[in-house]
Amino acid sequence: MSVTTHAFQNTLAYAQQCDAHDPLHRFRAEFHLPQHAGKPALYFCGNSLGLQPKSARAAVEQELDDWARLGVEGHFQGKNPWLYYHKLLQEPAARLVGAEPDEVVVMNSLTVNLHLMLISFYQPHREANGTRRFRILVEGGAFPSDQYALESQARLHGLDPDEAIVEVHPRTGEHTLRTEDLLATIARYGDELALVMMGGVNYYTGQCYDMAAITEAAHRVGAYAGFDLAHAAGNVVLRLHDWGVDFAVWCSYKYLNSGPGGTSGTFVHARHARNKELPRLAGWWGHNEAERFLMQKGFQPMPGAAGWQLSNAQIFPMAIHKASLEVFEAAGGMEALRAKSERLTGYLEFLLRDYQEHAARHRPAKALPEVQIITPSNPAERGCQLSLLVPEGGRALFQRLTERGVVADWREPDVIRVAPVPLYNTFEEVYTFVQLFYELWPDSVA
Structure with a gap:
């Protein structure tokens, strides 16, 4: 239509x-609809917290029952074995964002995942010609959590955030960014730019950015391109793999209806996800699962985005997320x-x-x-x-x-x-x- x-x-x-x-x-x-004066409220706040799928309760109760019945053996013998729970979410989450299955993993919360990605994809350095590649480009008025993450990452590298972070603002008298201004700014900073890190959809104005064009422009000058898709996942059609996006993170509690503080998704493009040499923070659950329980030193990352996992799955929020993703699948x-x-x-x-x-x-x-x-x-x-x-x-x-x-x-x-x-x-x-x-x-x- x-x-x-x-x-x-x-x-x-x-x-x-x-x-x-x-x-x-x-x-x-x-979905459960909040009530007002005995009838459904006019709920237009899915951009902050999506409504509860009616299937969520049964999904959580299944895991509670397995915990009560099996104890630790729920990791292996439950209806949805907890040891591999994140894999149950992999394919539907990948379809949601236009990715290959092993480019996606569900884990942690959004800003935790953003920091994990920044450790890997924000590496300030000097080029062979002596140019310092250290700047991060972001939209002016980005969601505060993103701003704080970028500021702290700049400081982690001994940089002044006011110098390292380039904010692009709308023109005077306008509320949204023009794509040509974003692309021009990327070109202007050129080989000083290490990373373009923006929201896919701006939380305040609702503007959806041209992620394909932004990614292409970032790559043209030798920078990485990453996106916070908190307001985009489950809201707009995404084709992260085809666009060549380097990484993306999103929450599940807004348009994805997976409960307050729900678990987060992470995308790492295949050309990076299978690169074991890429810098990262490591944890037990990201280690080669064939040798995970040998409990030995020497981190060997799982191939794909799963190699960025730190800890075992958050079963109860993931159960709600699984129930919600099933609704998306049923809806086409x-x-x-x-x-x-x-x-x-x-x-x-x-x-x-x-x-x-x-x-x-x-x-x-x-x-x-x-x-x-x-x-x-x-x-x-x-x-x-x-x-x-x-x-x-x-x-x-x-x-x-x-x-x-x-x-x-x-x-x-x-x-x-x-x-x-x-x-x-x-x-x-x-x-x-x-x-x-x-x-x-x-x-x-x-």
């Missing part, structure tokens, strides 16, 4: 018709979800603009300040999130929406983030949200 706004209609009947013909509508019943994967997502988010954008235009035409004397959608309109440049800049009364409006059963997200100083997720949100919910938005806003401004 292509996103053509002229096909949309600002009516409840139209929204309900879209839901009736939605092939993914049945998956809404696979990211291509099917993305088709609905583009239409669902397109409908949200259409309704917001339609109400704004109607108010300007029919109530010019009482027209509200314009809601600025700072997320790109081009579906290729965004995921399902729209970031709404509300210039007056935004905080009060957000509070009123919350009181009426809307679960969205407020970001200082004036942005409401709204993310209609294709697995469990509906067109009718989007329609109802926009109705409430414009019903409550005048009182918030007043």
Whole structure:
């Protein structure tokens, strides 16, 4: 389905018709929906925490039962032997991000995995011509955890973060980055650049970056390219192997619906994942599994991303993640979800603009300040999130929406983030949200 706004209609009947013909509508019943005043809340916060799959409880109880029944033997005799649990997640996780199975491993948490990747892929040094290759390029306003990780890695190498880290900001008066500006900055720093490390989708604006073009530009100047996919995995179609991305990390608790603090995924491209000489921090579970229980010195990494594992699997969060990945598989994967997502988010954008235009035409004397959608309109440049800049009364409006059963997200100083997720949100919910938005806003401004 292509996103053509002229096909949309600002009516409840139209929204309900879209839901009736939605092939993914049945998956809404696979999730627990938070309640408000005796009916489902309007939950548009999957970009912060995805909803609980109903299958998650049984998945965890299976592992609890095996632990109670078998004790330590659950590592070998359980229904899903814990010794190899991470392998159960490998193929569905790889399909989710467009990778070969051995390029992906699920382990740890996101920032831990980011640090593991930075140890391997951020190695400041001097080139043969004497040029110091030490800079890291990142988008201005990156998620704080990424900023802190990069700052500490720079200091680990004895560098001043203010000198080592290059931030690329939008042009004056703009909210999102232009791809040509990113590529030009990469070219400008050239052989001083060691690493390009960006979010795949910016958490604040919802902008999806052209990861293929960024990776190509980084490689052209001899730098590595890595991405934090916290807001991209499970949200947009990814082709990490084909794009040649060097590494990527992501969490599982946002669009991947795997519970608060859920386990993380890591991608290492095959050309690195099978390179045993690449610097890394080592741990027992990354050691050659054929000799792991010989308990000897001398680290021999497993081939593939699994060679970056430190410790044995976190079984309970991985059980939830396994249950969620099974829902993604049943839904037909990211291509099917993305088709609905583009239409669902397109409908949200259409309704917001339609109400704004109607108010300007029919109530010019009482027209509200314009809601600025700072997320790109081009579906290729965004995921399902729209970031709404509300210039007056935004905080009060957000509070009123919350009181009426809307679960969205407020970001200082004036942005409401709204993310209609294709697995469990509906067109009718989007329609109802926009109705409430414009019903409550005048009182918030007043």
